[in-house]
Amino acid sequence: MFRNNYDNDSVTFSPQGRIFQVEYAQEAVKQGSVVVGIVSKKYAVLAALKRNAEDLSSYQKKIIPIDTHYGIALAGLASDARVLSNFMKQQSLASRLTYDRAIPLAEITARIGDRAQTNTQHYGKRPYGVGLLIAGVDANGPHLFEFQPSGVTQEMLACAIGARSQMARTYLERNLDEFEGATREELIKHALRGLKESLAQDKELTVDNTSVGVGGMDEPFKLYEGQEITNWLETTFENREGGAEGGESMEVDS
Amino acid sequence: MNHLPQAWGRPRDDVYGAYDHSYFQTSGPKQSTQQPIVTGTSVIAIKFKDGVVIATDNLASYGSLARFTDVKRLRQFNKSTILGFGGDVSDMQYLDRLLLSLAIRENYSSYSSASDDTDDTSNLESLNAKNLHTYMSKVMYRRRSDFNPLWNQILVAGFGNDEKPFLASVDLLGTTFSSPSLATGFGAHLAQPIMRKVVPDEASVANLDKETAVQTIRDCMKVLFYRDARSMDKYSIAVVTKDGIDLKEDEKLENQSWAFADRIKGYGTQVV
Numbered sequence: 001m002f003r004n005n006y007d008n009d010s011v012t013f014s015p016q017g018r019i020f021q022v023e024y025a026q027e028a029v030k031q032g033s034v035v036v037g038i039v040s041k042k043y044a045v046l047a048a049l050k051r052n053a054e055d056l057s058s059y060q061k062k063i064i065p066i067d068t069h070y071g072i073a074l075a076g077l078a079s080d081a082r083v084l085s086n087f088m089k090q091q092s093l094a095s096r097l098t099y100d101r102a103i104p105l106a107e108i109t110a111r112i113g114d115r116a117q118t119n120t121q122h123y124g125k126r127p128y129g130v131g132l133l134i135a136g137v138d139a140n141g142p143h144l145f146e147f148q149p150s151g152v153t154q155e156m157l158a159c160a161i162g163a164r165s166q167m168a169r170t171y172l173e174r175n176l177d178e179f180e181g182a183t184r185e186e187l188i189k190h191a192l193r194g195l196k197e198s199l200a201q202d203k204e205l206t207v208d209n210t211s212v213g214v215g216g217m218d219e220p221f222k223l224y225e226g227q228e229i230t231n232w233l234e235t236t237f238e239n240r241e242g243g244a245e246g247g248e249s250m251e252v253d254s
Numbered sequence: 255m256n257h258l259p260q261a262w263g264r265p266r267d268d269v270y271g272a273y274d275h276s277y278f279q280t281s282g283p284k285q286s287t288q289q290p291i292v293t294g295t296s297v298i299a300i301k302f303k304d305g306v307v308i309a310t311d312n313l314a315s316y317g318s319l320a321r322f323t324d325v326k327r328l329r330q331f332n333k334s335t336i337l338g339f340g341g342d343v344s345d346m347q348y349l350d351r352l353l354l355s356l357a358i359r360e361n362y363s364s365y366s367s368a369s370d371d372t373d374d375t376s377n378l379e380s381l382n383a384k385n386l387h388t389y390m391s392k393v394m395y396r397r398r399s400d401f402n403p404l405w406n407q408i409l410v411a412g413f414g415n416d417e418k419p420f421l422a423s424v425d426l427l428g429t430t431f432s433s434p435s436l437a438t439g440f441g442a443h444l445a446q447p448i449m450r451k452v453v454p455d456e457a458s459v460a461n462l463d464k465e466t467a468v469q470t471i472r473d474c475m476k477v478l479f480y481r482d483a484r485s486m487d488k489y490s491i492a493v494v495t496k497d498g499i500d501l502k503e504d505e506k507l508e509n510q511s512w513a514f515a516d517r518i519k520g521y522g523t524q525v526v
Contacts, residue, residue: 097392098388098389098392099381099385099386099388099389100384100385100388101381101385101388
């Protein structure tokens with residue numbers, strides 16, 4: 001009866017000046033599990049919550065290292081992220097081949113931004129249903145960029161996208177002042193705490209469902225998963241879990 | 255001048271006769287450059303502890319004719335990178351346009367807005383000499399692989415990734431090499447031995463100061479003018495340092511001494 005007539009393609013404006021297909025694509029990003037990114041003066045960190053379709057299946061990859069100096073975290077359609085990440089890998093390699101230079105993060109971000117925007121301008125095409133956080137280090141220092149299906153890209157100090165990411169953003173906004181001078185370990189802790197804020201009530205961060213990506217001025221971007229992040233999870237959340245028990249045992253001791 | 259735009263800037267038909275269009279081939283096999291036509295001679299450059307000195311003369315020769323005497327063959331790319339072109343001048347002009355488009359792409363700040371908040375946008379990391387030399391080598395190798403080479407040998411001077419002085423060469427085949435001092439064309443025979451006395455190896459670059467480096471280059475330009483028949487006494491010289499590029503494009507050779515000339519025997523019609 002009241003069908004929306006203006007969402008059949010991504011090139012038609014609604015009378016209110018909206019392009020519904022682009023807005024639907026942005027909804028797809030909100031359906032994806034949460035990813036968090038933060039930069040300090042020397043480091044860029046990504047943290048992501050992985051989801052598995054069923055208990056017996058593996059977890060969906062959330063952080064993709066692109067080049068030695070940067071990687072991306074995705075929220076939304078993983079297949080679209082695969083297309084974009086392949087493009088980014090190719091462009092990064094081309095930059096190294098033709099200029100012997102690690103591609104500046106601002107440049108690669110602009111390139112996928114342009115690519116995503118053209119998708120919203122051609123009949124028969126659709127916007128990418130994925131949001132990305134692009135984090136790493138280039139000649140100008142550490143950077144974090146946010147990419148949206150509309151083609152909008154922004155440089156961020158800290159950012160979270162995906163399901164329930166508002167909680168993580170609130171945490172990041174509250175602690176914003178600490179990020180710039182934070183050490184590597186502190187920055188990872190902030191990212192994990194931000195990630196934790198966005199979790200559903202009955203969920204926990206475990207070595208299975210958490211990914212961390214770290215890039216720095218003097219270290220290549222690396223993806224940490226599984227046993228590699230045990231320590232970070234333990235030290236970050238010791239107050240929460242160990243706090244109640246530890247408090248009791250302390251009393252017993254005294 | 256008449257009212258026909260297509261005739262503007264061309265020799266007038268009523269004075270010189272109609273233009274012979276058969277000169278332009280409209281059919282036949284595809285042809286590419288077989289030899290350079292209007293040429294520039296040597297480019298010479300030397301590294302010193304804080305940068306690089308590079309020089310060329312301002313002559314473009316048409317065969318043995320000194321055809322153009324005010325051709326600038328040093329081209330500044332950005333605040334700390336400069337190129338010197340030897341060989342075909344039209345190919346140099348093509349590369350000049352190519353580099354201009356690259357510079358515009360590189361500096362147009364659609365994506366460098368991230369650095370807008372910093373006061374000085376000039377310290378924004380752009381392509382350095384190492385990056386540009388790699389790019390030039392790809393351009394030159396691509397063209398030689400198309401059997402249509404750009405007939406140049408190019409010296410790129412500036413700073414590398416390690417912020418140390420950078421000097422490297424690329425030629426029409428895409429061959430690249432690097433050395434504390436480099437010279438193209440006749441300079442490779444006449445100037446290079448002089449420069450090598452000053453910087454025999456990479457280690458001696460650290461002991462060479464700017465004044466000595468500039469003086470060496472000026473001496474070499476003089477020697478080249480003495481012995482290279484396709485050279486002239488007006489030249490360009492550039493000093494690349496961390497503070498930027500000091501480019502002078504209208505230098506004259508000073509203190510020439512042709513006293514050695516009457517001892518030279520055995521040229522042309524001279525029989526004694």
